[in-house]
Amino acid sequence: MRKATTARRTRVPRAIVCLIVIVITALVAAMASIAGAQPVKSVPAAGVGTKAALNSPQCGDDGRLAYPYQQRAPCTRPLKQGESNGGATSQGVTAKTIKVVLLLGNHQQQDQARTMPGGSAPVDHATGQPAYIEDSYPDWQAVLNHSFNLWGRKFEFVTVNPSGPDEAAQRADALKVAEMKPFIVVSSAPATAGGGQVFASELVAKKVIVFYGGVTNKEAGRQAPYRYLGGFDNNAAVINTVQFAARQLQGQTAKWSGDFVDKKRVFGLIRPETGIDWEYFDSTAKKEGLKVASNANLQYSVPLDTSQITAKNQEEAPTIVAKLKSAGVTTVLLFTSFGMNQQVLKAADSLDYHPEWIFSGMGAQDIEITARILQGLAPDQMKHVFGLGDLPLYVSGIDDPQVSWFNWYWGPNQGVYSAGTVGTLYLLNAGVSLAGPKLTPKTFQQGLFSMPLFGGAASNQVQSFMFAQGPAAELPYDEYAQVGLDYAIMWWSPTQTGKGKILFDDGTGRFMYIDNAKRYKAGEWKKGEPKLFEASNSISQFNGLPASDAVPAYQCKGCPSTQS
Numbered sequence: 001m002r003k004a005t006t007a008r009r010t011r012v013p014r015a016i017v018c019l020i021v022i023v024i025t026a027l028v029a030a031m032a033s034i035a036g037a038q039p040v041k042s043v044p045a046a047g048v049g050t051k052a053a054l055n056s057p058q059c060g061d062d063g064r065l066a067y068p069y070q071q072r073a074p075c076t077r078p079l080k081q082g083e084s085n086g087g088a089t090s091q092g093v094t095a096k097t098i099k100v101v102l103l104l105g106n107h108q109q110q111d112q113a114r115t116m117p118g119g120s121a122p123v124d125h126a127t128g129q130p131a132y133i134e135d136s137y138p139d140w141q142a143v144l145n146h147s148f149n150l151w152g153r154k155f156e157f158v159t160v161n162p163s164g165p166d167e168a169a170q171r172a173d174a175l176k177v178a179e180m181k182p183f184i185v186v187s188s189a190p191a192t193a194g195g196g197q198v199f200a201s202e203l204v205a206k207k208v209i210v211f212y213g214g215v216t217n218k219e220a221g222r223q224a225p226y227r228y229l230g231g232f233d234n235n236a237a238v239i240n241t242v243q244f245a246a247r248q249l250q251g252q253t254a255k256w257s258g259d260f261v262d263k264k265r266v267f268g269l270i271r272p273e274t275g276i277d278w279e280y281f282d283s284t285a286k287k288e289g290l291k292v293a294s295n296a297n298l299q300y301s302v303p304l305d306t307s308q309i310t311a312k313n314q315e316e317a318p319t320i321v322a323k324l325k326s327a328g329v330t331t332v333l334l335f336t337s338f339g340m341n342q343q344v345l346k347a348a349d350s351l352d353y354h355p356e357w358i359f360s361g362m363g364a365q366d367i368e369i370t371a372r373i374l375q376g377l378a379p380d381q382m383k384h385v386f387g388l389g390d391l392p393l394y395v396s397g398i399d400d401p402q403v404s405w406f407n408w409y410w411g412p413n414q415g416v417y418s419a420g421t422v423g424t425l426y427l428l429n430a431g432v433s434l435a436g437p438k439l440t441p442k443t444f445q446q447g448l449f450s451m452p453l454f455g456g457a458a459s460n461q462v463q464s465f466m467f468a469q470g471p472a473a474e475l476p477y478d479e480y481a482q483v484g485l486d487y488a489i490m491w492w493s494p495t496q497t498g499k500g501k502i503l504f505d506d507g508t509g510r511f512m513y514i515d516n517a518k519r520y521k522a523g524e525w526k527k528g529e530p531k532l533f534e535a536s537n538s539i540s541q542f543n544g545l546p547a548s549d550a551v552p553a554y555q556c557k558g559c560p561s562t563q564s
């Protein structure tokens with residue numbers, strides 16, 4: 001048993017440039033109560049909904065696993081006494097183990113990442129000292145093992161450090177990992193260290209399941225059942241932003257801009273050349289009647305060599321912003337990275353251009369730590385920021401529910417805790433449990449796709465993400481990402497002080513949410529302009545967990561925390 005600690009006030013084990021990815025994996029487990037119909041049938045051998053499943057020791061009264069957290073998967077039947085699990089049902093699977101390769105930065109890279117803005121480390125609860133990411137996997141898995149049914153198997157974690165980010169290194173790393181014959185590979189090394197799309201594609205071609213983002217759902221679908229993205233669904237951000245802009249902003253004056261308060265809104269947008277299936281913007285805009293100014297649909301480069309990204313952003317932002325200004329755009333839809341936002345706002349300042357900036361929620365734009373950096377760079381621009389937020393708000397007066405779940409099993413002074421580890425691990429455990437005893441890439445996919453839409457807007461909750469895999473997300477494509485499917489409406493206050501969401505960092509500047517942070521999913525956006533930039537009808541935090549998001553209480557039998 002490994003002793004450990006929680007990073008309860010530090011949730012993102014990466015530098016600020018990697019913050020988006022880690023926020024996603026850190027928070028993906030903050031989803032709750034199952035709702036809706038299942039568009040894909042569950043694997044019959046998993047026994048979901050059967051008497052055997054409902055009577056299993058790990059099952060709660062509602063048919064979901066009995067642990068104290070918002071996201072709780074459906075119960076499955078136990079193996080019968082003497083029943084075989086099928087043994088070696090797939091590569092990387094034996095009767096006793098499931099091999100999972102973790103592609104992680106080496107210790108020097110992890111040490112460097114934790115010293116940068118927004119960086120943090122796993123924490124050993126026994127010593128209060130930083131630990132390494134690979135140390136958190138077995139301890140989080142112990143928590144999940146207590147509840148999930150892995151059909152007599154256990155995860156075998158193998159850590160690999162990438163040799164470099166260039167294409168040749170990625171191919172070499174993929175070959176090295178493939179020779180280990182894993183069932184699943186989780187690639188979460190810093191982009192500058194290695195991994196990447198070449199690495200992922202090489203493994204998919206060898207029929208190895210890979211968890212790694214950076215492509216769209218359509219591209220992941222072409223690699224099914226071997227590709228899962230984790231993280232935010234950029235396509236869903238596009239669809240929701242278009243519906244919000246068309247139904248609640250179009251036709252009104254740009255009253256929250258600096259330069260165009262009496263002019264009817266003229267929309268423009270900035271988007272990356274990769275990472276979005278842009279057809280969904282076009283089809284949704286056509287259906288909703290959203291008009292974009294001529295020559296104001298502007299694209300920026302995303303080099304495969306990540307070391308070139310900052311220079312490209314600096315080069316392209318001034319030209320893009322000049323075109324927006326020339327087109328008379330009053331309102332800019334930002335489907336942009338944090339790095340590009342820095343350059344865009346600085347360029348707007350230099351051109352004395354102050355439009356409304358619509359944050360689309362894409363890539364954790366709604367986290368205070370990055371918004372405060374933007375405010376320091378371009379305070380006059382940040383006065384005009386509003387849009388959609390996907391991340392849960394800061395909640396005062398309670399322990400972090402994820403930390404509480406970890407401590408429920410380990411107690412307060414044991415286990416290596418990392419907020420970023422549990423997101424992907426949750427999907428691994430849910431997929432294996434719902435696959436039934438015959439574990440293959442296809443049954444793993446069917447198990448995940450059988451989980452119905454739940455959490456967030458689907459469950460009338462405000463502190464959880466809406467979650468679904470496959471067709472359950474009710475979008476015009478199968479879902480392979482994890483979050484970014486539902487949103488609340490927010491605006492930026494440069495004067496509000498307090499803790500930011502996720503990292504709980506104190507500072508000046510916070511996102512304010514209207515309508516008590518009510519969340520909407522595609523198709524649900526109301527018509528009529530929202531009341532923004534009014535502190536009297538907005539909140540930046542919850543003082544206690546809302547009743548809609550209450551976490552169930554269960555005893556942890558046979559756990560280190562109870563010594564039983």
